[in-house]
Amino acid sequence: MKKNLIFILACLLSSQGLIFSQQKVWSLEECIKYAIENNIQIKQQFIQTEVQKNSLDLSKFHLLPTLNGQASHSYSSGRALDQNTYQFLNNQTLLSDYFYLGGSVPVFNGLENYNSIRKNKYLVLASQQDLQYISDNVALSVALAYLQILLNKELVAANDNQLNITLQQIEKTKKLVDAGSVAKGNLLQIEAQAAQEELSLITMKNQLETSILTLSQYLELKTPAGFEISVPEINVDPNAVVSGNIDDIYSIAEKNRPEIKSSELNLTASEYGLKIAKGGRSPVLSLNYSLNTRYSNPSNLPGDQSFKSQIRNNKSPGAGLTLNIPILNGWQVNKNISNSKLNVETSQYNLEGTKKQLYKSIQQAYTDAVASLKKFNVSIKAIASTEESFRYTEQKFNVGMVTPVDYNAAKTQLLKSQSDMSQAKYEFVFKTKVLDFYKGLPLKLN
Numbered sequence: 001m002k003k004n005l006i007f008i009l010a011c012l013l014s015s016q017g018l019i020f021s022q023q024k025v026w027s028l029e030e031c032i033k034y035a036i037e038n039n040i041q042i043k044q045q046f047i048q049t050e051v052q053k054n055s056l057d058l059s060k061f062h063l064l065p066t067l068n069g070q071a072s073h074s075y076s077s078g079r080a081l082d083q084n085t086y087q088f089l090n091n092q093t094l095l096s097d098y099f100y101l102g103g104s105v106p107v108f109n110g111l112e113n114y115n116s117i118r119k120n121k122y123l124v125l126a127s128q129q130d131l132q133y134i135s136d137n138v139a140l141s142v143a144l145a146y147l148q149i150l151l152n153k154e155l156v157a158a159n160d161n162q163l164n165i166t167l168q169q170i171e172k173t174k175k176l177v178d179a180g181s182v183a184k185g186n187l188l189q190i191e192a193q194a195a196q197e198e199l200s201l202i203t204m205k206n207q208l209e210t211s212i213l214t215l216s217q218y219l220e221l222k223t224p225a226g227f228e229i230s231v232p233e234i235n236v237d238p239n240a241v242v243s244g245n246i247d248d249i250y251s252i253a254e255k256n257r258p259e260i261k262s263s264e265l266n267l268t269a270s271e272y273g274l275k276i277a278k279g280g281r282s283p284v285l286s287l288n289y290s291l292n293t294r295y296s297n298p299s300n301l302p303g304d305q306s307f308k309s310q311i312r313n314n315k316s317p318g319a320g321l322t323l324n325i326p327i328l329n330g331w332q333v334n335k336n337i338s339n340s341k342l343n344v345e346t347s348q349y350n351l352e353g354t355k356k357q358l359y360k361s362i363q364q365a366y367t368d369a370v371a372s373l374k375k376f377n378v379s380i381k382a383i384a385s386t387e388e389s390f391r392y393t394e395q396k397f398n399v400g401m402v403t404p405v406d407y408n409a410a411k412t413q414l415l416k417s418q419s420d421m422s423q424a425k426y427e428f429v430f431k432t433k434v435l436d437f438y439k440g441l442p443l444k445l446n
Helices: 002-023 028-038 040-061 112-179 184-218 246-256 258-279 307-313 332-398 404-438
Strands: 068-082 087-108 284-297 316-324
Touching: 028 112, 028 184, 040 112, 087 316, 112 184, 112 258, 112 332, 112 404, 184 404, 246 258, 246 332, 246 404, 258 332, 284 307, 332 404
Parallel strands: none
Antiparallel strands: 068 087, 087 284, 284 316
């Protein structure tokens, strides 16, 4: 009984946690933060950045001395060479051990190691900027999806309001038909219009569900069930203007945008890559050192022939300088230099293309913001006139002075004006937020 009580209590607590998660209302800032923390592409880029950091560490470690060891243990029988006496022994089984410890220190290699460190350093910085760029794209995508939900909510509300007006009109028309004031055909036409509006409402609700699904997928949520966003009050001042101009916004963005910084850093890295390739023409000077010893048995050396004494007596340290001068290596150095020059040129074009694309994006966002603001202001005037026209048409319809076709046309025109205003409003809000984002301002609605 006690175990059953504990089980029931645990189920209640878990269900309360589920209800709490479903009742959570997400703000735009929370959505952006959660999406960035859970986005797969961002995680992959983070791993790539860590890999690049490892490459930087390896290039630094190349400045350190190398040290390697070797040991061998062998048997030979018959005619064998004693490594201690260098005498051949007949019909003997000879045990031999050999030990080696050695390495080298780079003295000069055309500054390849130094330039490799610098190159990898800039690649790490470029990778970090790529990570920021991906995060920014995710944030913009989340903001667009968020505003799309808000727009669809308004469109659903507008369609639902139109359907309610039609349903009310059906009730009025039924009374007029029963009283003999209007023909039954008018009622049938209104009922047909209600069926069409109900279908439109279902379509808009489906679009709303789709936009919710889209945002939940950006957040990497397993299901959109119970997902709900906060609905802030968004008002657009008809007298508002798009602040700044394209060139001023671009000037700010060019200095701060991660895609520009990444392209600049990659260009610098490619220039160091060219220096590395040119370093292949330089002689390579290295300091080498070694220590080796050996043991063999049997041995004809006089005195103590134990393993310890042979290892001690046969020690042979050595050191020296090695100069490697490249003369002809299948034209490899020259081709590496040529390819590195092409990489620099490619990076220059990438930087130029990134700047042009940024300018085009700002130009498009600015133009869209201006156009949507104009559309919004026109829509306000259109709504004012269509609302008045609809009220007038509705009054005439109620007394049988206009046909149901004219009545439905007036109501449809009013819905279209409302939808156009909502679309223009949210397009203006999004485009201005994009422009603010290019200015370095955070994405938020309030």
